[in-house]
Amino acid sequence: MAFPQDLLDSLRRAPDAIAFEHGDRRVRRGEVLDLIGRFAAGLRAAGVRPGDGVGIATGVTPEGWAAQIAAQTLGARAVGVREGLPPAHLAAVLDGLVAVVTDAERPELAGVPTLPIGPELLAAYEEPVPCGRPEDLGWVVFTSGSTGVPKGVTYRFDALAEFRLEQRGPVPEGEYRRFLLFGTLSSAVMVLHLQACLLAGGTAVIPEGLPDFPWILPRLDITAALVTVPRLYRILDVLREEKVDLSGLRTLTVAGSPVEPGLLAEGFERIGPALRQGYGQTETGKLTVLDTADVAKYPETIASVGYPVDGVSLEVRDASGRAVPAGVSGEVFARTARSFAGYWRDPAQSGTVLADGWVRTQDVGRLDERGFLYLTGRSRDVVIVNAVIHYTGPIERALAAHRDVDQAYVVAVPDERTGEAAHAFVVAAPGRTPDPAELRTAVAAELGEAAVPASFAVLAEVPVADSGKPDKAALRALAR
Incomplete structure:
Protein backbone atom coordinates (compact mmCIF):
# COMPACT_ATOMS: atom_id res chain seq x y z
CA MET A 1 0.00 0.00 0.00
CA ALA A 161 4.73 2.53 4.30
CA GLU A 162 6.29 0.22 6.92
CA PHE A 163 6.25 2.92 9.61
CA ARG A 164 4.09 1.52 12.36
CA LEU A 165 4.41 1.85 16.09
CA GLU A 166 7.14 -0.71 16.70
CA GLN A 167 6.05 -3.01 19.50
CA ARG A 168 6.39 -6.59 20.59
CA GLY A 169 2.99 -7.82 19.56
CA PRO A 170 -0.07 -5.73 18.58
CA VAL A 171 -0.84 -2.37 20.17
CA PRO A 172 -3.50 -3.01 22.86
CA GLU A 173 -6.91 -1.52 22.11
CA GLY A 174 -7.42 1.85 23.78
CA GLU A 175 -3.73 2.42 24.49
CA TYR A 176 -3.61 5.43 22.15
CA ARG A 177 -7.12 6.68 22.91
CA ARG A 178 -5.62 10.06 23.94
CA PHE A 179 -2.01 10.75 22.96
CA LEU A 180 -0.17 13.81 24.28
CA LEU A 181 1.29 15.64 21.25
CA PHE A 182 3.85 18.37 21.95
CA GLY A 183 7.34 19.54 21.05
CA THR A 184 7.86 19.61 17.29
CA LEU A 185 6.54 17.94 14.16
CA SER A 186 10.15 17.66 12.96
CA SER A 187 10.69 14.84 15.48
CA ALA A 188 10.52 11.43 13.82
CA VAL A 189 9.56 9.61 17.00
CA MET A 190 6.81 12.12 17.91
CA VAL A 191 5.28 11.94 14.41
CA LEU A 192 5.46 8.13 14.52
CA HIS A 193 3.46 8.04 17.77
CA LEU A 194 1.01 10.61 16.39
CA GLN A 195 0.37 8.42 13.35
CA ALA A 196 -0.03 5.36 15.58
CA CYS A 197 -2.67 7.28 17.56
CA LEU A 198 -4.61 8.26 14.43
CA LEU A 199 -4.39 4.78 12.90
CA ALA A 200 -5.79 3.37 16.15
CA GLY A 201 -8.74 5.79 16.03
CA GLY A 202 -7.43 7.90 18.92
CA THR A 203 -7.23 11.63 19.60
CA ALA A 204 -4.00 13.65 19.59
CA VAL A 205 -4.21 16.09 22.51
CA ILE A 206 -2.10 19.25 22.10
CA PRO A 207 -1.44 21.03 25.43
CA GLU A 208 -1.80 24.78 25.79
CA GLY A 209 1.74 25.90 26.59
CA LEU A 210 4.54 23.69 27.83
CA PRO A 211 3.34 20.42 29.41
CA ASP A 212 3.67 20.38 33.21
CA PHE A 213 4.60 16.75 33.85
CA PRO A 214 3.26 14.70 35.53
CA TRP A 215 0.12 16.71 36.43
CA ILE A 216 -0.87 17.20 32.78
CA LEU A 217 -1.39 13.45 32.33
CA PRO A 218 -4.47 13.03 34.55
CA ARG A 219 -5.70 16.59 33.87
CA LEU A 220 -6.04 15.89 30.13
CA ASP A 221 -6.95 12.21 30.58
CA ILE A 222 -3.84 11.14 28.67
CA THR A 223 -3.46 7.42 27.95
CA ALA A 224 -0.19 7.57 25.98
CA ALA A 225 2.79 9.90 26.06
CA LEU A 226 6.42 10.06 25.03
CA VAL A 227 9.13 11.59 27.25
CA THR A 228 12.89 12.00 27.23
CA VAL A 229 15.13 10.80 30.05
CA PRO A 230 15.56 14.24 31.71
CA ARG A 231 11.76 14.66 31.74
CA LEU A 232 11.34 11.21 33.34
CA TYR A 233 13.75 12.27 36.07
CA ARG A 234 11.68 15.40 36.72
CA ILE A 235 8.53 13.26 36.93
CA LEU A 236 10.21 11.06 39.54
CA ASP A 237 11.26 14.17 41.50
CA VAL A 238 7.57 15.11 41.77
CA LEU A 239 6.34 11.60 42.57
CA ARG A 240 8.81 11.34 45.46
CA GLU A 241 7.11 14.31 47.09
CA GLU A 242 3.44 13.96 46.18
CA LYS A 243 0.92 11.49 44.81
CA VAL A 244 -0.30 12.05 41.26
CA ASP A 245 -3.02 9.76 39.92
CA LEU A 246 -1.53 8.06 36.85
CA SER A 247 -3.96 5.13 36.84
CA GLY A 248 -5.42 6.21 33.47
CA LEU A 249 -2.01 6.08 31.78
CA ARG A 250 -1.60 3.07 29.49
CA THR A 251 1.86 3.74 28.07
CA LEU A 252 4.62 6.19 28.95
CA THR A 253 7.56 5.58 26.64
CA VAL A 254 10.91 7.04 27.66
CA ALA A 255 13.37 7.39 24.80
CA GLY A 256 16.41 9.35 23.65
CA SER A 257 19.06 7.72 25.83
CA PRO A 258 19.26 4.78 28.26
CA VAL A 259 17.86 5.24 31.77
CA GLU A 260 20.15 4.53 34.72
CA PRO A 261 19.00 1.12 36.08
CA GLY A 262 18.31 2.32 39.62
CA LEU A 263 16.13 5.18 38.41
CA LEU A 264 14.38 2.93 35.90
CA ALA A 265 13.53 0.53 38.72
CA GLU A 266 12.17 3.46 40.71
CA GLY A 267 10.14 4.52 37.67
CA PHE A 268 8.62 1.05 37.32
CA GLU A 269 7.71 1.15 41.02
CA ARG A 270 6.22 4.66 41.08
CA ILE A 271 4.59 4.76 37.62
CA GLY A 272 3.80 1.09 37.14
CA PRO A 273 3.48 -1.09 34.03
CA ALA A 274 2.63 1.88 31.80
CA LEU A 275 6.32 2.87 31.84
CA ARG A 276 8.53 1.31 29.21
CA GLN A 277 11.99 2.14 27.96
CA GLY A 278 12.50 2.31 24.22
CA TYR A 279 15.82 2.30 22.41
CA GLY A 280 16.31 3.31 18.80
CA GLN A 281 17.66 5.95 16.48
CA THR A 282 16.29 8.38 13.94
CA GLU A 283 17.98 6.23 11.31
CA THR A 284 16.21 3.01 12.39
CA GLY A 285 13.11 3.84 14.40
CA LYS A 286 12.57 1.94 17.63
CA LEU A 287 14.73 -1.17 18.00
CA THR A 288 14.05 -2.54 21.49
CA VAL A 289 11.59 -2.17 24.37
CA LEU A 290 11.95 -2.98 28.07
CA ASP A 291 8.89 -3.17 30.33
CA THR A 292 7.96 -4.29 33.83
CA ALA A 293 7.04 -7.80 32.66
CA ASP A 294 10.57 -8.30 31.32
CA VAL A 295 12.15 -7.25 34.59
CA ALA A 296 9.73 -9.30 36.69
CA LYS A 297 10.68 -12.41 34.69
CA TYR A 298 14.38 -11.65 34.32
CA PRO A 299 15.48 -9.15 37.02
CA GLU A 300 18.94 -8.67 35.52
CA THR A 301 17.42 -7.09 32.40
CA ILE A 302 16.85 -3.86 34.35
CA ALA A 303 20.37 -2.97 33.12
CA SER A 304 19.39 -3.60 29.48
CA VAL A 305 17.52 -1.48 26.94
CA GLY A 306 15.16 -4.35 26.20
CA TYR A 307 14.27 -6.97 23.62
CA PRO A 308 13.95 -6.34 19.85
CA VAL A 309 10.54 -5.18 18.63
CA ASP A 310 8.71 -6.88 15.78
CA GLY A 311 10.52 -6.72 12.45
CA VAL A 312 13.95 -5.89 13.90
CA SER A 313 17.09 -8.04 13.74
CA LEU A 314 20.15 -7.15 15.81
CA GLU A 315 23.75 -8.28 15.58
CA VAL A 316 26.79 -7.38 17.66
CA ARG A 317 29.98 -7.34 15.58
CA ASP A 318 33.69 -7.09 16.28
CA ALA A 319 36.08 -4.62 14.65
CA SER A 320 36.44 -6.85 11.58
CA GLY A 321 32.67 -6.95 11.04
CA ARG A 322 32.09 -10.51 12.25
CA ALA A 323 29.11 -11.29 14.50
CA VAL A 324 30.17 -12.18 18.05
CA PRO A 325 28.47 -14.64 20.43
CA ALA A 326 26.04 -13.71 23.22
CA GLY A 327 27.77 -11.95 26.10
CA VAL A 328 30.58 -10.48 23.99
CA SER A 329 30.67 -6.71 23.45
CA GLY A 330 30.99 -5.07 20.07
CA GLU A 331 29.25 -2.60 17.80
CA VAL A 332 25.47 -2.99 17.41
CA PHE A 333 24.06 -3.43 13.90
CA ALA A 334 20.33 -3.37 13.11
CA ARG A 335 18.19 -4.49 10.18
CA THR A 336 14.60 -3.36 9.66
CA ALA A 337 12.32 -2.47 6.74
CA ARG A 338 11.81 0.90 8.44
CA SER A 339 15.45 2.00 8.22
CA PHE A 340 16.56 5.20 6.52
CA ALA A 341 17.87 5.45 2.96
CA GLY A 342 20.95 7.54 3.73
CA TYR A 343 21.97 11.05 4.74
CA TRP A 344 20.78 13.93 2.58
CA ARG A 345 23.43 14.72 -0.03
CA ASP A 346 26.15 12.92 1.95
CA PRO A 347 26.92 9.59 0.27
CA ALA A 348 30.27 9.26 2.05
CA GLN A 349 28.69 9.42 5.51
CA SER A 350 25.83 7.20 4.35
CA GLY A 351 28.35 4.57 3.24
CA THR A 352 29.90 4.42 6.70
CA VAL A 353 26.53 3.62 8.31
CA LEU A 354 24.64 1.53 5.71
CA ALA A 355 25.95 -1.87 4.58
CA ASP A 356 24.10 -4.76 2.90
CA GLY A 357 20.73 -3.90 4.41
CA TRP A 358 22.15 -3.32 7.90
CA VAL A 359 22.49 -0.04 9.82
CA ARG A 360 25.61 0.53 11.88
CA THR A 361 24.19 2.14 15.03
CA GLN A 362 27.61 3.28 16.30
CA ASP A 363 26.50 2.06 19.73
CA VAL A 364 28.59 -0.45 21.64
CA GLY A 365 26.85 -3.27 23.50
CA ARG A 366 26.18 -6.97 23.92
CA LEU A 367 23.25 -9.34 23.53
CA ASP A 368 22.51 -11.88 26.26
CA GLU A 369 21.49 -15.46 25.51
CA ARG A 370 17.78 -14.44 25.47
CA GLY A 371 18.32 -11.59 23.00
CA PHE A 372 18.13 -8.62 25.41
CA LEU A 373 20.46 -5.77 24.45
CA TYR A 374 22.84 -4.15 26.93
CA LEU A 375 24.52 -0.91 25.83
CA THR A 376 28.00 -0.18 27.12
CA GLY A 377 28.90 2.97 25.18
CA ARG A 378 28.93 4.72 21.83
CA SER A 379 31.65 4.22 19.29
CA ARG A 380 31.54 7.99 18.72
CA ASP A 381 31.05 8.94 22.39
CA VAL A 382 34.63 8.52 23.48
CA VAL A 383 37.43 10.45 25.12
CA ILE A 384 40.99 9.73 23.97
CA VAL A 385 43.44 10.39 26.80
CA ASN A 386 47.13 9.92 25.99
CA ALA A 387 46.09 7.92 22.88
CA VAL A 388 43.98 5.55 25.01
CA ILE A 389 40.26 5.36 24.15
CA HIS A 390 37.74 5.49 27.01
CA TYR A 391 34.02 5.20 26.33
CA THR A 392 32.06 7.81 28.24
CA GLY A 393 29.04 5.51 28.79
CA PRO A 394 30.72 3.23 31.38
CA ILE A 395 32.12 6.27 33.23
CA GLU A 396 28.63 7.81 33.37
CA ARG A 397 27.15 4.58 34.69
CA ALA A 398 29.83 4.25 37.36
CA LEU A 399 29.04 7.77 38.56
CA ALA A 400 25.25 7.33 38.37
CA ALA A 401 25.52 4.22 40.54
CA HIS A 402 26.87 6.30 43.45
CA ARG A 403 24.28 6.92 46.18
CA ASP A 404 24.77 10.69 46.02
CA VAL A 405 24.23 10.99 42.27
CA ASP A 406 20.92 11.23 40.41
CA GLN A 407 22.30 11.78 36.87
CA ALA A 408 25.79 11.76 35.37
CA TYR A 409 27.21 13.00 32.06
CA VAL A 410 30.78 12.90 30.76
CA VAL A 411 32.17 14.91 27.84
CA ALA A 412 35.53 15.08 26.09
CA VAL A 413 37.36 18.41 25.77
CA PRO A 414 40.72 19.11 24.07
CA ASP A 415 43.64 19.15 26.50
CA GLU A 416 47.15 20.44 25.80
CA ARG A 417 48.79 17.73 27.94
CA THR A 418 46.78 14.61 27.14
CA GLY A 419 45.13 15.33 23.78
CA GLU A 420 41.66 15.11 25.34
CA ALA A 421 40.37 15.05 28.90
CA ALA A 422 37.14 13.74 30.36
CA HIS A 423 34.99 16.15 32.37
CA ALA A 424 32.09 14.91 34.49
CA PHE A 425 28.85 16.69 35.37
CA VAL A 426 26.49 15.25 37.95
CA VAL A 427 23.06 16.13 39.31
CA ALA A 428 22.82 15.35 43.01
CA ALA A 429 20.35 12.82 44.38
CA PRO A 430 17.63 14.47 46.51
CA GLY A 431 19.07 15.60 49.84
CA ARG A 432 22.61 14.47 48.95
CA THR A 433 25.87 16.30 48.26
CA PRO A 434 28.30 14.45 45.97
CA ASP A 435 31.93 14.45 47.12
CA PRO A 436 34.33 14.59 44.14
CA ALA A 437 36.88 12.49 46.00
CA GLU A 438 34.31 9.72 46.48
CA LEU A 439 33.28 9.95 42.83
CA ARG A 440 36.90 9.60 41.74
CA THR A 441 37.24 6.53 43.90
CA ALA A 442 34.04 5.02 42.50
CA VAL A 443 35.17 5.41 38.89
CA ALA A 444 38.66 4.11 39.65
CA ALA A 445 37.26 1.07 41.43
CA GLU A 446 34.99 0.27 38.51
CA LEU A 447 37.16 1.19 35.51
CA GLY A 448 40.69 1.96 36.71
CA GLU A 449 42.55 5.17 37.46
CA ALA A 450 43.03 6.03 33.78
CA ALA A 451 39.26 6.42 33.32
CA VAL A 452 38.81 8.95 36.16
CA PRO A 453 37.59 12.32 34.75
CA ALA A 454 39.87 15.31 35.05
CA SER A 455 37.16 17.37 36.74
CA PHE A 456 33.77 17.06 38.40
CA ALA A 457 30.99 19.63 38.59
CA VAL A 458 27.60 19.48 40.31
CA LEU A 459 24.66 21.00 38.39
CA ALA A 460 21.14 21.75 39.59
CA GLU A 461 19.90 20.29 36.30
CA VAL A 462 21.43 19.21 33.02
CA PRO A 463 21.00 21.53 30.01
CA VAL A 464 18.65 20.06 27.42
CA ALA A 465 18.95 20.48 23.63
CA ASP A 466 16.02 21.15 21.26
CA SER A 467 15.84 17.40 20.65
CA GLY A 468 15.00 16.88 24.34
CA LYS A 469 18.26 15.05 24.95
CA PRO A 470 21.01 16.18 27.34
CA ASP A 471 22.94 18.96 25.57
CA LYS A 472 26.51 17.71 25.57
CA ALA A 473 27.62 20.64 23.41
CA ALA A 474 26.55 22.97 26.24
CA LEU A 475 28.35 20.76 28.76
CA ARG A 476 31.53 20.88 26.67
CA ALA A 477 31.29 24.66 26.63
CA LEU A 478 31.01 24.67 30.43
CA ALA A 479 34.00 22.36 30.72
CA ARG A 480 36.11 24.69 28.60
Missing part, protein backbone atom coordinates in the same frame (compact mmCIF):
# COMPACT_ATOMS: atom_id res chain seq x y z
CA ALA A 2 1.45 3.37 -1.03
CA PHE A 3 2.16 5.85 1.77
CA PRO A 4 0.11 7.60 3.17
CA GLN A 5 -2.89 5.57 1.95
CA ASP A 6 -3.46 3.83 5.31
CA LEU A 7 -3.66 7.16 7.13
CA LEU A 8 -6.09 8.58 4.55
CA ASP A 9 -8.26 5.46 4.80
CA SER A 10 -8.23 5.68 8.60
CA LEU A 11 -9.48 9.28 8.48
CA ARG A 12 -12.24 8.35 6.02
CA ARG A 13 -13.55 5.47 8.16
CA ALA A 14 -14.71 7.66 11.04
CA PRO A 15 -15.10 11.24 9.75
CA ASP A 16 -16.98 12.48 12.82
CA ALA A 17 -14.48 11.20 15.40
CA ILE A 18 -12.12 13.74 16.98
CA ALA A 19 -8.60 13.58 15.56
CA PHE A 20 -7.04 16.60 17.33
CA GLU A 21 -7.89 18.45 20.52
CA HIS A 22 -6.27 21.73 21.54
CA GLY A 23 -7.93 23.50 24.44
CA ASP A 24 -11.52 24.15 23.39
CA ARG A 25 -10.79 23.37 19.74
CA ARG A 26 -11.87 19.99 18.34
CA VAL A 27 -10.90 18.92 14.82
CA ARG A 28 -12.75 15.94 13.38
CA ARG A 29 -11.10 13.31 11.24
CA GLY A 30 -13.15 14.33 8.23
CA GLU A 31 -11.96 17.91 8.67
CA VAL A 32 -8.34 16.75 8.74
CA LEU A 33 -8.90 14.80 5.53
CA ASP A 34 -10.38 17.95 3.96
CA LEU A 35 -7.31 19.93 5.09
CA ILE A 36 -5.00 17.40 3.44
CA GLY A 37 -6.94 17.70 0.18
CA ARG A 38 -6.82 21.49 0.31
CA PHE A 39 -3.10 21.58 1.09
CA ALA A 40 -2.50 19.14 -1.76
CA ALA A 41 -4.38 21.39 -4.19
CA GLY A 42 -2.64 24.51 -2.88
CA LEU A 43 0.83 22.99 -3.07
CA ARG A 44 0.19 21.69 -6.59
CA ALA A 45 -0.99 25.17 -7.65
CA ALA A 46 2.23 26.61 -6.18
CA GLY A 47 4.21 24.37 -8.49
CA VAL A 48 5.12 21.47 -6.17
CA ARG A 49 5.74 18.29 -8.13
CA PRO A 50 6.77 14.72 -7.27
CA GLY A 51 10.36 14.65 -6.07
CA ASP A 52 10.37 18.28 -4.90
CA GLY A 53 11.25 19.25 -1.33
CA VAL A 54 8.66 21.06 0.81
CA GLY A 55 9.55 22.53 4.20
CA ILE A 56 7.06 22.46 7.08
CA ALA A 57 7.79 25.41 9.39
CA THR A 58 4.70 25.33 11.61
CA GLY A 59 3.88 24.79 15.22
CA VAL A 60 2.37 21.56 16.54
CA THR A 61 -1.03 21.96 14.90
CA PRO A 62 -3.48 19.88 12.85
CA GLU A 63 -2.63 22.13 9.89
CA GLY A 64 1.10 21.46 10.23
CA TRP A 65 0.61 17.70 10.16
CA ALA A 66 -1.94 17.91 7.33
CA ALA A 67 0.53 19.98 5.25
CA GLN A 68 3.21 17.33 5.72
CA ILE A 69 0.87 14.50 4.70
CA ALA A 70 -0.35 16.54 1.71
CA ALA A 71 3.20 17.10 0.47
CA GLN A 72 3.91 13.38 0.77
CA THR A 73 0.61 12.56 -0.97
CA LEU A 74 1.86 14.56 -3.96
CA GLY A 75 5.04 12.47 -3.98
CA ALA A 76 7.10 15.36 -2.61
CA ARG A 77 9.78 15.20 0.08
CA ALA A 78 8.54 16.69 3.37
CA VAL A 79 11.17 18.39 5.56
CA GLY A 80 10.52 19.69 9.08
CA VAL A 81 11.98 23.14 9.75
CA ARG A 82 12.41 23.93 13.45
CA GLU A 83 12.25 27.43 14.88
CA GLY A 84 15.40 29.17 16.07
CA LEU A 85 17.95 27.37 13.89
CA PRO A 86 21.29 29.19 13.50
CA PRO A 87 22.00 30.34 9.93
CA ALA A 88 24.34 27.46 9.02
CA HIS A 89 21.86 24.89 10.31
CA LEU A 90 18.93 26.57 8.56
CA ALA A 91 20.82 26.58 5.27
CA ALA A 92 21.44 22.84 5.57
CA VAL A 93 17.76 22.14 6.29
CA LEU A 94 16.50 24.35 3.44
CA ASP A 95 18.91 22.85 0.91
CA GLY A 96 16.93 21.60 -2.09
CA LEU A 97 13.48 22.90 -1.04
CA VAL A 98 11.12 24.61 -3.51
CA ALA A 99 8.80 26.09 -0.84
CA VAL A 100 8.20 26.26 2.90
CA VAL A 101 4.72 26.11 4.48
CA THR A 102 4.46 28.55 7.41
CA ASP A 103 1.89 29.42 10.07
CA ALA A 104 1.70 33.08 9.08
CA GLU A 105 3.00 35.65 6.60
CA ARG A 106 6.78 35.80 6.71
CA PRO A 107 9.53 36.65 4.25
CA GLU A 108 11.24 33.95 2.25
CA LEU A 109 13.66 31.79 4.21
CA ALA A 110 17.21 31.96 2.86
CA GLY A 111 15.88 32.44 -0.66
CA VAL A 112 13.17 29.75 -0.45
CA PRO A 113 9.58 31.00 -1.07
CA THR A 114 7.12 30.67 1.81
CA LEU A 115 3.47 29.57 1.61
CA PRO A 116 1.51 30.93 4.59
CA ILE A 117 -1.43 28.84 5.77
CA GLY A 118 -4.58 30.77 4.95
CA PRO A 119 -7.47 31.18 2.52
CA GLU A 120 -5.24 31.52 -0.54
CA LEU A 121 -3.32 28.29 0.05
CA LEU A 122 -6.45 26.38 1.11
CA ALA A 123 -8.94 27.75 -1.43
CA ALA A 124 -9.21 24.67 -3.67
CA TYR A 125 -9.62 20.96 -2.94
CA GLU A 126 -8.49 17.79 -4.64
CA GLU A 127 -9.09 14.22 -3.56
CA PRO A 128 -5.81 13.09 -1.98
CA VAL A 129 -4.33 10.17 -3.93
CA PRO A 130 -0.77 9.03 -3.07
CA CYS A 131 1.66 9.67 -5.96
CA GLY A 132 5.00 8.76 -4.39
CA ARG A 133 6.98 5.92 -5.95
CA PRO A 134 8.40 3.37 -3.48
CA GLU A 135 12.00 4.26 -4.34
CA ASP A 136 11.57 8.04 -4.00
CA LEU A 137 12.39 10.05 -0.88
CA GLY A 138 9.29 11.09 1.08
CA TRP A 139 10.67 12.50 4.31
CA VAL A 140 13.86 14.08 5.63
CA VAL A 141 14.35 14.43 9.39
CA PHE A 142 17.29 16.57 10.45
CA THR A 143 19.27 15.78 13.58
CA SER A 144 19.86 18.43 16.25
CA GLY A 145 23.30 19.33 14.92
CA SER A 146 24.90 19.07 18.37
CA THR A 147 28.07 17.69 16.74
CA GLY A 148 28.13 20.22 13.87
CA VAL A 149 25.82 20.89 10.91
CA PRO A 150 22.68 18.71 11.26
CA LYS A 151 22.46 15.53 9.21
CA GLY A 152 19.38 14.92 7.07
CA VAL A 153 18.05 11.41 7.71
CA THR A 154 16.13 10.41 4.58
CA TYR A 155 13.27 7.90 4.24
CA ARG A 156 11.93 6.41 1.02
CA PHE A 157 8.20 5.99 0.52
CA ASP A 158 8.49 2.21 0.81
CA ALA A 159 10.05 2.61 4.28
CA LEU A 160 7.35 5.10 5.29
